[in-house]
Structures are given as structure tokens and as C-alpha cells.
Amino acid sequence: MNKIFEVPLYAYERSSDQDAATAVRHKVIVIGAGPVGLATAIDLAQQGVEVVVLDDNDKVSFGSRAICFSQRTLDIADRLGAGSPMVDKGVQWNVGKVFFDNRQVYEFNLQPDTGYANPAFINLQQYYFENALVDRVRQLQAAGAPIEIRGRNKVEAIGTHDSHVVLEVETPEGPYNVEADWLIACDGANSPTRRMLGLDFDGRVFEDNFLIADVVMEADFPTERWFWFDPPFNRGQSALLHKQPDNVWRIDLQLGWDIDKEREKRPENVIPRLKAMLGEDVDFDLEWVSIYTFQCRRMERFRHGRVLFAGDSAHQVSPFGAMGANSGIQDADNLCWKLKLVLDGKAPEILLDSYSRERVQAADANIAKSSRSTDFITPKSQISRLLRDAVLDLSEHFEFARPLVNSGRLSTPCTYQDSSLSSADALNGPxxxxxxxxxxxxxxxxxxxxxxxxxxxxxxxxxxxxxxxxxxxxxxxxxxxxxxxxxxxxxxxxxxxxxxxxxxxxxxxxxxxxxxxxxxxxxxxxxxxxxxxxxx
Amino acid sequence: MADLILTPNLDSADDFYAGLLAAHDGLDKSASDALNARLVLVLANHIGDADVLTQAVKAAALRGS
The missing domain is CATH 3.40.30.120 (Glutaredoxin)
Structure with a gap:
């Protein structure tokens, strides 16, 4: 059976742009059909803005990748008309277990919050998330909305001008040129757009590698989140086990910085570690293994003239707390209404600078949270380890220490308190x-x-x-x-x-x-x- | 803002001190350090008030003349 991520969902088709005598001008071009690019395009198309998405691939993402989607993301997905299939497919969990060294120190049960349409978070493979967005694009197209995804369209060069951008695009049938009033780069942490424009990606705080595996288990393994600090099978590092739909379990093993990636990825090295985590007698199939390398950093600003950066292309954090894809979706949410007003001549272009300022604030907050989680998970000094171990030891006996245990703080929406768009508070309210x-x-x-x-x-x-x-x-x-x-x-x-x-x-x-x-x-x-x- | 108490406040100063030493009896350096770290966290939670804790950290950071 074909997996969803093995089927081309937006196969290459020749566009009339490729036969035009002069380059065709579009309102907005989005580079990248990942979660952020698709959300951006849907948001714009729903407001009647003509948009073309270019992607060098033709499939949803391979392997689970981002797996935890927050309430704010689901609220935005609802606004984009794609939220319910995600929640229907996603897994909700309540029980978490925390392990330290060779023992379980405590277990918690998150009572679901009431009074919200969406759960606090769901676990869902990134390919299902993207698939729901692609379905929504097809729905909008059927209703006549001006939105298009072009698979296997790889942007090779970008020319920037005061009033527009020019792109040179490579396809299976050769290159063509195309123009846009505005370009939105959602092309990931290694953003070719950023590289082609020679832009910075600084502020590195720390870096790390994770071995990420999707494991299929038929056994009635519980729907719980397990987190290990300094376990015997991954000394000095952390490990995470999380449930996804379709009996797929996601395992993240922190590896540290100075490692041999190819060696770590080999099944003969991966499988013994997984057996040590799951128990010798648990049957499982390894569906996907990857090494995820990250650095904590962001661009200085997310707008460069007619080019806007959103998602990982603009900022990257550690995987603790699921702040990557979730903050990228919030980038799209912040950007699209502003761009619509600017395109309609109802707001000045500087409104788009507020996109950069507000989302830079959000990225900085996420990077700061990420740093604190990393300090707890991988203590950098003797005293840092002493205090961390003290917290974990106390957490076994006393409830008070459990809020201090930091295995990642879940993505929460940023409050743009000091934004130039916000007015002074004039209500004695919450x-x-x-x-x-x-x-x-x-x-x-x-x-x-x-x-x-x-x-x-x-x-x-x-x-x-x-x-x-x-x-x-x-x-x-x-x-x-x-x-x-x-x-x-x-x-x-x-x-x-x-x-x-x-x-x-x-x-x-x-x-x-x-x-x-x-x-x-x-x-x-x-x-x-x-x-x-x-x-x- | 609540003030950190920096005047004598222990019910029985000598007994407290002896008890603290006794808790470390027979522990090696690393076990003693770990006990102290746990004690700091237990006391901090009992105090709770962020202002008082900030003042306490500052007071503790103050070193001889």
C-alpha cells in the first residue's frame, strides 16, 4: 500500500506561464508547499488575493516531522477551513510519564480544558496536516478561488525590484520566468530564497542533533507521552516517545552536537536503543528514521522589500515544545490580512514591517523558552546539573517540584503587547x-x-x-x-x-x-x- | 512588595544549625551538594513569593567585605 507521503499530490503540469512571450505577473507567489506556505496561500486566496505556490517537490513531507499542533494552530486552521479533518484524525493524550535515569519519577494526567472548540493540542504527522491543507486548496479551486500549486517548480534565481520580483523557475520541461508583486518565502530552515538573496540567519544560541524515528507497533501500547532525562540507553541526553495516528509512535533521541550522523542512522545502531526504550519483548517496525539538526537562530528582520519570510525560513528553534510549525502558522496568520490591506491600497506598506516586528518578538520568545528547556534537559555546568537532578529527585516525592521539570514548554501564542498596532489598555479586564x-x-x-x-x-x-x-x-x-x-x-x-x-x-x-x-x-x-x- | 526577613527569625537557631549539620552526617561531597540543592528548592517553594525570592538570591550572593 502506498503511504500518503509517497503519492504525488500536486504533480507537475505545464502552466500557460511557461509559453508566455513575456513573464506573467502574479499578485503573490509563495515558495514552498509545507504547512506554512499552504496556510499562507489559503489565507490569501480566501480573501480573493491571487496566489501561486511553487514547490520543488510534488508530495507532502516524508516522515512525521512536526507532530504536535497547538490549539492556536487549530483555531487558525478552522479559519482556513481545514481544522476539522486535522482534529478528527489527530490523537489527543492526557497521561504523561517522566523518567529519570533508570526509574519513573512521576506520572501526570492533563485534564482537558473546557470552554474551547479545539483541544489544547493534537498529535498528527506533518503529512496529514499538509494533506488537509492541500484538500482545502482543491476545494477552493473548485469554488473558483485564484489559487494554484505548481509541483516540481524549483526557483533558481530571484531578481528583486522596488515594485516586484522576478523569478527564474526550473521545471522538468525546462526553465521559465515569472513575476510577482510580492514574494513569500516559506522554504524552510535551509531557505534557498534566503541564500539567493544573500541574507543573514544569525543569533545562533545553541545547536543539537536528534535521531527521529517513526515506529509502528500493533501491540496495545498505551496512548501516553513518555519523556526520559538521562536514561541508561541515551546517557546524558533525553528521549521522547509520543503517540501518533495509525499506530505510529514517534521517538526522539537527543544525540548532542558532535556525532557521526550516518552511523547513528543505521538500523543496527537504532534498533537496540529502541528495544532498550520500549522493552525487549515489544514488536515494532521502523517506518522512518532521520537525523534532525537544528540551531536556534532567526533572521534580523522578516521583510526585505517585496520579499517576506515566514516559518522556519525566518526562524528556527529546538523541537522542545513544538514551536516550529506552530509559530510558522502564526506567521501566516499575522501576515496575510496585512498584505491584503496593502494590496487593496487600504494600508501603507509599512504595515508589513509590523509583521516583521511582531513575529520577531514571537521568535525571540520561542528562542528564550527553547534555551531554558535546553538548559534543563542538557545541563551545561556542574551546578546546573546538580539543580536539575535535585528537581527531578524531588519530583518523585513532591508535587511542588513538578512544574519546575522542563521537558519543553508547549507553544503558546505571542501577545503583541508593545506592538505599534496595539492601543493602550482602557479596560480593567483580564x-x-x-x-x-x-x-x-x-x-x-x-x-x-x-x-x-x-x-x-x-x-x-x-x-x-x-x-x-x-x-x-x-x-x-x-x-x-x-x-x-x-x-x-x-x-x-x-x-x-x-x-x-x-x-x-x-x-x-x-x-x-x-x-x-x-x-x-x-x-x-x-x-x-x-x-x-x-x-x- | 513583601520584604525578605533579614533579622533573627528562627525559633531555635542552635537546634536548626545542629539539625542541618546532622542531615549531612556521613554524606560525601556530591551527596551533600545534592541535599543542599534539594533543600534550597524545598524552601523556595515554601516561600513562593517572587519578590522575596529575588531578594533572597541577592542577599545570598552578597559576599564578605
């Missing part, structure tokens, strides 16, 4: 919804809040008055009028009002809070719209 925050979901009877906030500026009023719509400089905000009575569980009140009796929120198309006040004041909200669109 911290989680202060300006800059990603809106948390809340139940509304049989429905949920977030789908009602998608893709446009919204004036969310909760027990407060406001006009049904206001327009400022061509940008429209429409009202969503709610009352605390719409949610009998009171999560809406807890998350958006706190002690306030009413509130008015201005919410960006990416569901981040731009401004909030206790009552509607026209001038304040007009100014907030101008700020949120780069006009103040």
Missing part, C-alpha cells in the same frame, strides 16, 4: 485579553466565539453599546454584540470582562486584540483602527 493577545475561545451555547471573529476587523461588544459598523480610512469594523448571558458557563465573562460590567473590543482579522475599553468611544476606536493598520 490579563489574557489585554491588547496584543490572541483571543481565547469561549462557548456561546452550541457555538463558539472564535469562528465569529474570523478574517475581518470586529467590534466585539459585551453588554455594551456600539454602532453596527464603523469605517475608518477604507477599513471597516463590524459589530458582534454579545452578552454575558450568551454563555451560561461564564467563560466569556471570565476571559473578556473579569470585574468589568461591559466591554468593547477591537479585534484584528487574525483574532488578536487591537484595543479595548469599557464603553464605545468613537474617536478612540477610530484611532485604534488607524493604529492597527499602520497609519499612526
Amino acid at each position: 490579563d489574557i485579553t489585554r491588547p496584543g493577545s490572541a483571543c481565547p475561545d469561549a462557548p456561546l451555547g452550541d457555538e463558539f466565539l472564535l469562528p465569529k471573529l474570523a478574517g475581518k476587523f470586529t467590534l466585539l461588544t459585551i453588554d455594551a453599546g456600539a454602532p453596527e459598523r464603523i469605517e475608518e480610512g477604507g477599513v471597516e469594523a463590524t459589530r458582534l454584540a454579545l452578552s454575558v448571558k450568551d454563555d451560561l458557563t461564564l467563560e466569556l465573562k471570565r476571559r473578556y470582562l473579569g470585574d468589568a460590567t461591559g466591554a468593547v473590543y477591537l479585534i484584528r482579522p487574525d483574532q488578536h486584540v487591537a484595543a479595548r475599553r469599557d464603553t464605545f468611544e468613537e474617536n478612540a476606536f477610530r484611532q485604534a483602527i488607524r493604529r492597527a493598520t499602520g497609519k499612526e
Whole structure:
């Protein structure tokens, strides 16, 4: 049987661009059909922006790669019309076990949070995630949306100009030239775009290698996350076992920096380690093995004229905490509405610089988190190891030490608190919804809040008055009028009002809070719209 | 902001000190270091207050004249 990642999903087809006498100009070209490139293209196409995705391959990613998708990513995927197949296919787990040396130190059971449409996270192979996005692209195409994926179209050269970019693209039938008003590079950590433009990728904090294996087990092995610190089968390093759909288990073995990659990848070296982890009597098949090398670093800025970088091409972190693909999807989420406004002439080009600033802030937060996890997982000094071991030893006996155990902190959305797009907080409300925050979901009877906030500026009023719509400089905000009575569980009140009796929120198309006040004041909200669109 | 107590506050200073030494009886250097590390973490959790802990770290970092 063919695996999903072995079937060409966007096979090469000749485009009329290849027969044009002069290079055809597109609105937006996205390089890379990974999770971030596909999400970007869908987001733009849904807003009516013409977009072409170029990928040097014709299949979804090989092997599981990114496997943990956070609630924020699933909320964004819902907005993109691709969330439910991911959640349906994904695995949710609650029980985790932490091992230290040769023993289990504790076990935890995460109670699912209530009052959110999506789970806190799901485990899902990257190829299924990409497949759901490709299906969505096909759906949009069937509905006439201006979106196209060109497989086996490899960008070989890029010419940048003030008003556009020119690409030289290699195909199985020879090269052609094509142009775009805007180029979005989603071509991964080794981004050829970045290299061709001679751009930096600095700020290396640390580097490491991981042996990553997908293992198929038919045995009724439990659906749990197991994490080992300094186990006998991987001394001085860490190991992780995680459940994925289809009886596939993902195993990450940290290897350190100075290793022989080819030697580590050989089955005769991999299999004994896996037997030591899983137990000698467990039957398994090795589906995929790879060495993942990473460095913690980012580009200085994510916008260079008409070229924008999103996902791993712009920033790279350790795999602890699943911050790679998740933060890339949030890049797309942040960028697309801004680009749409700029393309429509409703916002100045400098709005795109706020994309860089906001997402640089997010990348820095992820790199800092990643550094702390690494300090805990691989202590760099004697005292660091002493304290780490003390935490793990205490965690076996006392609950208080368990929050100190750091095997990676799960990706959380960045709050753009000091962003030039956010207005000063004018509500005595909860911290989680202060300006800059990603809106948390809340139940509304049989429905949920977030789908009602998608893709446009919204004036969310909760027990407060406001006009049904206001327009400022061509940008429209429409009202969503709610009352605390719409949610009998009171999560809406807890998350958006706190002690306030009413509130008015201005919410960006990416569901981040731009401004909030206790009552509607026209001038304040007009100014907030101008700020949120780069006009103040 | 809560203040770190830096005036005498132990119920029985000599007994506490003797107890601390006794806990290290028979331990080699690395086992003793590990005990101290665990003790710091247990006490820190009991205090909890981030301001007080920051002041405590500063106070401990202060060295002879």
C-alpha cells in the first residue's frame, strides 16, 4: 500500500506561464508547499488575493516531522477551513510519564480544558496536516478561488525590484520566468530564497542533533507521552516517545552536537536503543528514521522589500515544545490580512514591517523558552546539573517540584503587547485579553466565539453599546454584540470582562486584540483602527 | 512588595544549625551538594513569593567585605 507521503499530490503540469512571450505577473507567489506556505496561500486566496505556490517537490513531507499542533494552530486552521479533518484524525493524550535515569519519577494526567472548540493540542504527522491543507486548496479551486500549486517548480534565481520580483523557475520541461508583486518565502530552515538573496540567519544560541524515528507497533501500547532525562540507553541526553495516528509512535533521541550522523542512522545502531526504550519483548517496525539538526537562530528582520519570510525560513528553534510549525502558522496568520490591506491600497506598506516586528518578538520568545528547556534537559555546568537532578529527585516525592521539570514548554501564542498596532489598555479586564493577545475561545451555547471573529476587523461588544459598523480610512469594523448571558458557563465573562460590567473590543482579522475599553468611544476606536493598520 | 526577613527569625537557631549539620552526617561531597540543592528548592517553594525570592538570591550572593 502506498503511504500518503509517497503519492504525488500536486504533480507537475505545464502552466500557460511557461509559453508566455513575456513573464506573467502574479499578485503573490509563495515558495514552498509545507504547512506554512499552504496556510499562507489559503489565507490569501480566501480573501480573493491571487496566489501561486511553487514547490520543488510534488508530495507532502516524508516522515512525521512536526507532530504536535497547538490549539492556536487549530483555531487558525478552522479559519482556513481545514481544522476539522486535522482534529478528527489527530490523537489527543492526557497521561504523561517522566523518567529519570533508570526509574519513573512521576506520572501526570492533563485534564482537558473546557470552554474551547479545539483541544489544547493534537498529535498528527506533518503529512496529514499538509494533506488537509492541500484538500482545502482543491476545494477552493473548485469554488473558483485564484489559487494554484505548481509541483516540481524549483526557483533558481530571484531578481528583486522596488515594485516586484522576478523569478527564474526550473521545471522538468525546462526553465521559465515569472513575476510577482510580492514574494513569500516559506522554504524552510535551509531557505534557498534566503541564500539567493544573500541574507543573514544569525543569533545562533545553541545547536543539537536528534535521531527521529517513526515506529509502528500493533501491540496495545498505551496512548501516553513518555519523556526520559538521562536514561541508561541515551546517557546524558533525553528521549521522547509520543503517540501518533495509525499506530505510529514517534521517538526522539537527543544525540548532542558532535556525532557521526550516518552511523547513528543505521538500523543496527537504532534498533537496540529502541528495544532498550520500549522493552525487549515489544514488536515494532521502523517506518522512518532521520537525523534532525537544528540551531536556534532567526533572521534580523522578516521583510526585505517585496520579499517576506515566514516559518522556519525566518526562524528556527529546538523541537522542545513544538514551536516550529506552530509559530510558522502564526506567521501566516499575522501576515496575510496585512498584505491584503496593502494590496487593496487600504494600508501603507509599512504595515508589513509590523509583521516583521511582531513575529520577531514571537521568535525571540520561542528562542528564550527553547534555551531554558535546553538548559534543563542538557545541563551545561556542574551546578546546573546538580539543580536539575535535585528537581527531578524531588519530583518523585513532591508535587511542588513538578512544574519546575522542563521537558519543553508547549507553544503558546505571542501577545503583541508593545506592538505599534496595539492601543493602550482602557479596560480593567483580564490579563489574557489585554491588547496584543490572541483571543481565547469561549462557548456561546452550541457555538463558539472564535469562528465569529474570523478574517475581518470586529467590534466585539459585551453588554455594551456600539454602532453596527464603523469605517475608518477604507477599513471597516463590524459589530458582534454579545452578552454575558450568551454563555451560561461564564467563560466569556471570565476571559473578556473579569470585574468589568461591559466591554468593547477591537479585534484584528487574525483574532488578536487591537484595543479595548469599557464603553464605545468613537474617536478612540477610530484611532485604534488607524493604529492597527499602520497609519499612526 | 513583601520584604525578605533579614533579622533573627528562627525559633531555635542552635537546634536548626545542629539539625542541618546532622542531615549531612556521613554524606560525601556530591551527596551533600545534592541535599543542599534539594533543600534550597524545598524552601523556595515554601516561600513562593517572587519578590522575596529575588531578594533572597541577592542577599545570598552578597559576599564578605
